[in-house]
Amino acid sequence: MTHGPLAPGSTIGILGGGQLGRMLATAGAALGFDAHVYEPEPDCPASRVAARSYCAPWDDIGAVEAFARRCDAITYEFENVPVETVEAAARVSVLRPGSKSLELTQDRLIEKTFINGAGVDTVPFAQVDDIDSLEAAIESIGLPAVLKTRRFGYDGKGQAWIRESGDARKAWVAIGEQPAILEGAAAFTRELSVVAARSVDGQVKAFPLAENVHGDGILKQTKAPAAGIDAATQGRALEIATAIGNGLDHVGVFAVELFDLGEAGLVVNEIAPRVHNTGHWTMDACGCGQFEQHMRAVAGWPLGDPAPHSACVMTNLIGEDALAWEDLAADPAARLHLYGKREVRSGRKMGHVNRLSTL
Known part of the structure; x- marks a missing residue:
């Protein structure tokens, strides 16, 4: 070894x-x-x-x-x-990264507790183990709020919105009556993410903030670098990423999904301890994309330069979107990435397209 x-x-x-x-x-x-x-x-x-x-x-x-x-x-x-x-x-x-990154991020309650312990803000949250604790959490946090299973669930799965107190039991049944977390709604202006990497020696480098658009719980599009980001906000995103990466002793790429609250700043939604869909734009718009960056970190190499040479709009190809591959392949503005999945299914990520423009 x-x-x-x-x-x-x-x-x-x-x-x-x-x-x-x-x-x-x-x-x-x-x-x-x-x-x-x-x-x-x-x-x-x-x-x-x-x-x-x-x-x-x-x-x-x-x-x-x-x-x-x-x-x-x-x-x-x-x-x-x-x-x-x-x-x-x-x-x-x-x-690389170690098991700590998995242990903390596989459970949403533990994850958010860790984030707050690292000195980073999240939306208010509460542990939910049964219908009584759910009703107590609603009383404490207020509505609207989203109920999420503590473990598993992605792309909108394992969660249910509660907008009125009478919806609590229905939401509890919808997530399978399993250990959960109730999160308060964030009054955000947009969803952002920062994709960063931490090296073996603890150096952290981050790609520019990206703006993300979701639909039905699935990422539809990422625009990067996000418009209107000043140096202070990008700097705060790097501080957040550094605090989280150091706290996890993470080696490799990770993503931090953020809510932009405008003048109130940034709060963390969740962490992904891996390369991430919102970083796919870096494959074509940066000299060193997120996948190369991760393999560099895992190998113990110096991190590459995350600075972009182009702006990019990344669009996910979901389900039958990928059947338009001939048209996409003929589009000189499209950088097409298909994932080689044998079966097209509704809601399944089949590929993505990057479209570049001048910074």
């Missing part, structure tokens, strides 16, 4: 084989690394670009350890990899 910078030709293992793993493997190959992918689902998108892929359950600890022994460093592409799995990998290889 080595803790120094990895030389080209080394192997980086990726736990998870979706589109993020696919783009990580491709970025790693450009730096001379072989990517090995571990994923329970056969024929995953990342497996078809990786140097080698392994298909076994997350709880097959023997298979995880055998995979890790063949890798010089291990990373993960999404936050729902079981903590036990990454800890097993860490016993036989270098794990």
Whole structure:
């Protein structure tokens, strides 16, 4: 096991084989690394670009350890990899980022408590374990508010809005009557995100703030750099990212989703301890995009320059949007990225398009 910078030709293992793993493997190959992918689902998108892929359950600890022994460093592409799995990998290889980033971000209550402890503001929140505690949380926080499961849930899943007190029980049933968190509504003017990276030696570099537009709980579009951002606001975003990255002892790329409250400043919505959909614009608009940046950090290399050379509008291709690939491929303004998913399904992220313009 080595803790120094990895030389080209080394192997980086990726736990998870979706589109993020696919783009990580491709970025790693450009730096001379072989990517090995571990994923329970056969024929995953990342497996078809990786140097080698392994298909076994997350709880097959023997298979995880055998995979890790063949890798010089291990990373993960999404936050729902079981903590036990990454800890097993860490016993036989270098794990970057560490399991702490997963443990904290897999539970929304623990995550928001950590964020506040790092000196960063969030919306008001309260723990919910049953209908009685939900009603108490509503009394404390007020309405409207959103009820979210503490674990899992993404792209709008596992959450329900409560706008009137009479909606509480319906919302509780809608999320499956499981441990949850109630979050107060934020009076935000727009949704922003900062994608940053932290190196092995603790250096933090951030891409410019991006503005995000959601629909039905799914990211539709990212515009970057976000318009109207002054130096003080960008500086505050870097301070927030640095506090969170240092608090997690994170190595690699991570994203912080933010609410812009105007004169009241920025508050954190949530953290993603990985490369992120709102950072896809960096692939074409920056000299060093988020996927290369992450592989640099995992390898113990110096971080690349996150400064953009172009402005960008990133549009997700969701479900049947991807069927327009011929038109998109013929559009000289479109930088098309398709994820190699075999089946088109409603609400499924199939790819994205970056359109560049002058800064």
